[in-house]
Amino acid sequence: MKRIALFPGSFDPFxxxxxxxxLRGTQIFDEIIIAIGYNSQKKRHFDIDYMVAKIKECFSGxxxxxxxxxxxxxxxxxxxxxxxYLLRGLRNxxxxxxxxxxxxxxxxxxxxxxxxxxxxxxxxxxxxxTIIREVHNYGGDVSKYIPYTL
Ligand code: ADP
Numbered sequence: 001m002k003r004i005a006l007f008p009g010s011f012d013p014f015x016x017x018x019x020x021x022x023l024r025g026t027q028i029f030d031e032i033i034i035a036i037g038y039n040s041q042k043k044r045h046f047d048i049d050y051m052v053a054k055i056k057e058c059f060s061g062x063x064x065x066x067x068x069x070x071x072x073x074x075x076x077x078x079x080x081x082x083x084x085y086l087l088r089g090l091r092n093x094x095x096x097x098x099x100x101x102x103x104x105x106x107x108x109x110x111x112x113x114x115x116x117x118x119x120x121x122x123x124x125x126x127x128x129x130t131i132i133r134e135v136h137n138y139g140g141d142v143s144k145y146i147p148y149t150l
Contacts, residue, residue, distance in 0.1 A: 005029040005116065006083035008074045011036050013046045013132055014055050017124035019147040021089040024118055026064060033081055034059075036069040045133045054148045075110040086115040091125050 005025055011018060011034070018034075025032050034055055036048055048069055059065040070077040078086060086106060088099050103115035132142045136150075143149065 002031060002082075003029045003085065004031045004033065004081070004083040005085040005087040006074070006078045006081065007032055007034045007087040008037055008070075008077070009034075010039075010042075010044075010129065011051055011055065012044050012129050013051060013136075013142075013146055013150075014058070014148075015124075015127045015129060015132060015145055016147050017089065017091075017120055017127040019058060020121050020124050021087065021118050022059070022065065024121075025087045026062075028116070029085065029087070031064045031066065032087065033066045033068060033083055035067075035077060037074060038069055038071045040071075045137070054150075058147050073109065075106045075113055078106075078113055079110050084112050084114065086113060088115060088117050089120055090117045091120045091128075 005028075007022060007025065009018065022032055022034060036051060038048055052067055052069055055067045059067070074086070086103070088103075090096055090099060099115070099117065106113050106115060127145050132145050136142045
């Protein structure tokens with residue numbers, strides 16, 4: 001059976017830390033679906049369709065990496081797309097506390113869904129979408145932290 005992993009996130013924006021998780025994930029899984037979860041309550045800094053296009057640009061030519069967006073529960077989207085694994089990245093204990101409870105809920109909602117965590121590569125550990133948004137908002141150069149040009 002094909003091992004398909006869903007890498008869900010806000011990706012507002014997608015960073016070099018995220019790219020690293022995807023590329024390392026391709027060594028474990030046959031296919032990775034990167035999907036931006038859309039939450040109408042949460043205002044985005046970077047437009048969702050723009051970000052989908054930018055992520056696609058990063059992995060063009062790699063047909064085992066798919067980029068999409070979704071509005072339903074992550075577990076339901078995974079199930080609908082044949083993904084048995086959720087791929088997530090861990091930078092620190094704050095990530096762990098948050099990820100731990102989401103992983104349990106997702107497993108509870110859909111028993112076939114295993115969450116697999118990759119520990120961040122140290123050189124990307126300080127990169128966060130929140131900080132990039134702040135820097136970008138004030139006109140700072142964020143090109144070092146993202147794997148595409150804005
Ligand atoms: P969410 O809003 O679902 O937390 P994010 O886009 O912030 O989505 O992050 C998606 C995933 O990528 C999460 O598992 C997060 O911990 C992980 N992640 C974020 N930044 C990094 C990084 N620099 N290195 C490794 N993993 C990261």
